[in-house]
Each structure stands twice: as C-alpha cells, then as structure tokens.
Amino acid sequence: MSARYSAAIIGGGDIGHAHAEGYAAHPDVELRAIIDPVEAARRQFQREYGIPEAYASVEEFLATGRPDLVSVCTWHPLHAPLTIAAAGAGARAVICEKPMATSMGEVDAMIAACEGSGTTLLVSHQRRFTPGWERARELVAAGVIGEVLTVEARGVQGLLNVGTHLIDGLLFISGEPAARWVLAAVERETERFERDTPIEDRCMLLAELDGGAQLLVQQDLPSARGMASPVGAGMALRFTGSDGMLEASEFFVRVFSADSGGWRLDLSLEQVDTIGGRANGRQVEELVAWLEGGPEHRCSARRARQTTEIMMAAYESARRHRVVPLPLQETGYPLAAMIAEGGLPPTVPGAYDIRAFLHRDGIDEERYAQLRATGMGHHEIMAALAGVPGRRG
Ligand SMILES: NC(=O)c1ccc[n+]([C@@H]2O[C@H](COP(=O)([O-])OP(=O)(O)OC[C@H]3O[C@@H](n4cnc5c(N)ncnc54)[C@H](O)[C@@H]3O)[C@@H](O)[C@H]2O)c1
Known part of the structure; x- marks a missing residue:
C-alpha cells in the first residue's frame, strides 16, 4: 500500500457513501475496509469503491490490528460504543457521525477514551x-x-x-x-x-x-x-x-x-453538495493536516461537545421546567428520562421511527441495483422502495 493512511468505514449505509467519497478524494488515504452486518451493503461498497476488505462485525475488523482512520457511520446509539472500541484498538483518528451521542455521559466517555489512546476525534458536522x-x-x-x-x-x-x-x-x-x-x-x-x-x-x-x-x-x-x-x-x-x-x-x-x-x-458561491465528496473530502484533508501538526480541526470533538450539550440541556430544561445553566450536570439522555418518568405521555400510541425505511434487510436488492444504476443515491432509493418521502439528514 502506498497511501500513508488506511481508512475503514463502519456502517455501509447512506452516510457511509459520503465518507467513502471523502476518503477517495485524498491522495494519501486508501479505503481498506468496510464493516456492516448486511452482506449486500458490504458487497456494494467493495464493488463501488474498490475496497479490499469486508467484515460483518466491528470485533472481527478490530482484531486485524491497529486501524488508522475509522468512520463511525451507524445509527446514533452505536456512536459512543463504536468510537470507544476504535479508540481502544488504537485508531489514529475517528470520524464519528452526528449527533455525537445522546448523552453527555457518552460524549465525555468518547473524549476520555480517545484522549487515553491518543486518538483524534472528529464529529461529522461537514456542512x-x-x-x-x-x-x-x-x-x-x-x-x-x-x-x-x-x-x-x-x-x-x-x-x-x-x-x-x-x-x-x-x-x-x-x-x-x-x-x-x-x-x-x-x-x-x-x-x-x-x-x-x-x-x-x-x-x-x-x-x-x-x-x-x-x-x-x-x-x-x-x-x-x-x-x-x-x-x-x-x-x-x-x-x-x-x-x-x-x-x-x-x-x-x-x-x-x-x-x-x-x-x-x-451569487458567486459554488452550488455544491452539502454531503459527499467535496465537503467530506475537505473534512478528511483537514484531519490529515491536523494529524500532521496543523491547527485544530473545525469539526473537533471539543466543538461538537458544545452543540451536544446545548441539545441535552434543552431536553433537561423541558424536563425540569426551568432555565438550565451550563455546564450541564445531567449525564444521561434527559428526553428518555422524561419519557420514563411519565413526563411526556403520548396521546397517539404506537412507536414509529422516521428512519425505519433505511433498514436494508429484506428489501428487493434487484430493484435496488436497477435504481442505483440510474445514479440515484442510497437514501433516495431506500425511501422509494419503502414508498415514503426521503429527506437526507
Ligand atoms: N452528516 C450528515 O449530514 C448526515 C447525513 C445522514 C446521516 N447522518 C448520520 O449518519 C448515521 C447513519 O445514518 P444513515 O442515514 O447512513 O443510516 P443507514 O441506515 O443508511 O446506514 C447505517 C448502516 O449501518 C449498518 N450497521 C448497523 N449496525 C452495525 C454495526 N453494529 N456495525 C457496522 N455496521 C452496522 C447498517 O446495516 C447500515 O448499512 C446517523 O447517525 C445519522 O445521523 C449524517
């Protein structure tokens, strides 16, 4: 391998594509591994980006040795544990997707784990x-x-x-x-x-x-x-x-x-994608520069911590019916706590997930491939297959 950094993407779904494009844009980075429990997702990433290695689990991947750059592109509840696992394996850097986590306890555990292993941590606020x-x-x-x-x-x-x-x-x-x-x-x-x-x-x-x-x-x-x-x-x-x-x-x-x-x-501004090759490419470029002694990355964990703290403080404020001063003392997810405490009783019962359509298991892979061949993005295809309006984010 001639590239100075190898990269791995955990989660071969919608935003995983943006990370793959971002790594592909950097001459010193080789995208080496895709990790996803869904075989069709692994195969697709290997085919579309020429990725040599694929793993069905993070444990299997981390057992192969010390990773360089790791993208955490799974759903929110896995951001903290997977970031901490990558840091534990000695990753040089982790680019974790937003939101950083769903509690300040998790946020601080991610930062502590990365500080402990010398891992540079970013949160992908690539806009x-x-x-x-x-x-x-x-x-x-x-x-x-x-x-x-x-x-x-x-x-x-x-x-x-x-x-x-x-x-x-x-x-x-x-x-x-x-x-x-x-x-x-x-x-x-x-x-x-x-x-x-x-x-x-x-x-x-x-x-x-x-x-x-x-x-x-x-x-x-x-x-x-x-x-x-x-x-x-x-x-x-x-x-x-x-x-x-x-x-x-x-x-x-x-x-x-x-x-x-x-x-x-x-009107002089370029009308560019907010997600994908250009924004994610510059995110990777600034990361490599930071790893090599450059200034703090604009998407550093320190900065994302502030955003997450404001969101968690908002939920805590609604829970306590009062102004919440920062730093926030609550270390859990205040919205979940409020729900558990009966503070937000639903009047319309029936749990639903506004991103449920992204579950790839059981979809018509043949139809997926046909739509992909037309140039459609992953998120839009999944929304089309489920018959729901798709809005990326
Ligand atoms: N920065 C942005 O603009 C932006 C845009 C979209 C999504 N996101 C974020 O990216 C994250 C992923 O969202 P998405 O839309 O790409 O979801 P997605 O469902 O399209 O992709 C998630 C992928 O993770 C895989 N996965 C599940 N469990 C796994 C595990 N244990 N190990 C490895 N892979 C696993 C799934 O099989 C799936 O392929 C979310 O946290 C979301 O908020 C950010």
Whole structure:
C-alpha cells in the first residue's frame, strides 16, 4: 500500500457513501475496509469503491490490528460504543457521525477514551465546509452586521438529526461562543423515534451565548413562514446584529446593512453538495493536516461537545421546567428520562421511527441495483422502495 493512511468505514449505509467519497478524494488515504452486518451493503461498497476488505462485525475488523482512520457511520446509539472500541484498538483518528451521542455521559466517555489512546476525534458536522457557511463566518468576523445579538434557525425531522447541524452552523458562523444557559419547550404527543432514538415531535430552544447573543432554534414547529433559501434548498440560518442582518445556507449568503442598498445576495458561491465528496473530502484533508501538526480541526470533538450539550440541556430544561445553566450536570439522555418518568405521555400510541425505511434487510436488492444504476443515491432509493418521502439528514 502506498497511501500513508488506511481508512475503514463502519456502517455501509447512506452516510457511509459520503465518507467513502471523502476518503477517495485524498491522495494519501486508501479505503481498506468496510464493516456492516448486511452482506449486500458490504458487497456494494467493495464493488463501488474498490475496497479490499469486508467484515460483518466491528470485533472481527478490530482484531486485524491497529486501524488508522475509522468512520463511525451507524445509527446514533452505536456512536459512543463504536468510537470507544476504535479508540481502544488504537485508531489514529475517528470520524464519528452526528449527533455525537445522546448523552453527555457518552460524549465525555468518547473524549476520555480517545484522549487515553491518543486518538483524534472528529464529529461529522461537514456542512462547516460549505461555501455559504464559510463566507458567512468571514462576514460576521469582519463585522458587517456589527455585534451579533440573535442567531436563529428552523429545522424539521428532529433536534438530534437536523437540529445538531443547525446549532453547529449557528455557533460556527458566530465564532464558536460557548453557551451559558438553555431554556426549552418540548412536545411529544406521538411515540416518535429517529434511528432507534426517542425524539420529540417538536421543540423550541433558547440559549444565551458568551458575549450576550441569544440562540433560538425551532424544530418541527408548524410555521406559515419558513426561512427558505432564495436560491434553493438548504438550512437557512439568520444572524441579527447591531448594524445589520445576515442570512445564510450552505449555498447562499445575503446581507442587509446600512451600506448594502437593501438585501445584497452573494451569487458567486459554488452550488455544491452539502454531503459527499467535496465537503467530506475537505473534512478528511483537514484531519490529515491536523494529524500532521496543523491547527485544530473545525469539526473537533471539543466543538461538537458544545452543540451536544446545548441539545441535552434543552431536553433537561423541558424536563425540569426551568432555565438550565451550563455546564450541564445531567449525564444521561434527559428526553428518555422524561419519557420514563411519565413526563411526556403520548396521546397517539404506537412507536414509529422516521428512519425505519433505511433498514436494508429484506428489501428487493434487484430493484435496488436497477435504481442505483440510474445514479440515484442510497437514501433516495431506500425511501422509494419503502414508498415514503426521503429527506437526507
Ligand atoms: N452528516 C450528515 O449530514 C448526515 C447525513 C445522514 C446521516 N447522518 C448520520 O449518519 C448515521 C447513519 O445514518 P444513515 O442515514 O447512513 O443510516 P443507514 O441506515 O443508511 O446506514 C447505517 C448502516 O449501518 C449498518 N450497521 C448497523 N449496525 C452495525 C454495526 N453494529 N456495525 C457496522 N455496521 C452496522 C447498517 O446495516 C447500515 O448499512 C446517523 O447517525 C445519522 O445521523 C449524517
């Protein structure tokens, strides 16, 4: 092998493809192994990316020796145990998918395990590499809207799922301020899950950031007026400052200030994928640079910890009916605790998972292959086979 780093992907599903594309984009990385209990997934990854080794279990893979770069691309409950297992085997770096974990206890155990083994840990908030978010961060840092007073976003499909990207983007663009406290409201009328994790039907969270700005996230709330991007889909974020306003998604930035002459839309940005080769490729590139002595990665575990803490504090705030100061003391998953304590009795019984359609066991693999041959993405194919609307995230 001539590459300086070998990589392995645990979880050959939708986001596993983005990690494979990201590794393929780096000349010093060879994607060596795919780990997935589903044989069709292993075969597909080996075929599509020329991966030489495939394993049905993480234990089997880790028994082969010390791994270099490991991507954890499974559903949320496995993020912490698999990251800790990879660190235990001496991995040089782990890129764990978002959300980092579903409790601060898990988050801190992941960080401790990685510190103990000298493993560099990232969390894949790869939208930080999109041109809209990067330009917005530059403009806010340059003071085009003055002092930041309020940062806000609206999302769908769960706080842990999409909300983690929204909070991460708001913090990234406003210069990574720490949060001081969180106050939140949570509704769970149905027994809603997302990737094996109980989630809310709707929630709204307000946090105060260092410097005094407020962060507001509305998740799954019915709203007549969204924050839609003027140039296509994307996660729209809004920043209000003492001297103006800025709106951004991964694809656009527009500014309203005293000298902008109304809304000034920046149309020079590349319209790139938010997931996949380019964003994930740059994520890998910055990781290799960090491993070789470069600056802290923009998706470091330290940064993802802050986002996860805000989400966990939101659930804890709803559980306790009060403002929750940070650092958060609760180490469990407060939403699950609230459900167990009877604090969120469902009025519509019947558990369902909004990502159940991603289960590959038992699908029509022949039809899958036909759709894949047309260039469709994995997530879209799985949604089509299940007859549900697919929205990646
Ligand atoms: N960063 C992003 O923009 C983004 C986008 C989509 C998904 N995600 C995250 O990626 C994670 C995976 O989501 P997905 O949509 O790719 O799911 P998926 O269901 O498409 O893929 C998960 C894969 O993991 C495999 N798997 C299950 N148990 C395993 C085990 N013990 N060892 C190895 N493999 C195992 C499954 O067979 C499946 O192939 C989630 O946590 C999700 O939040 C992130």
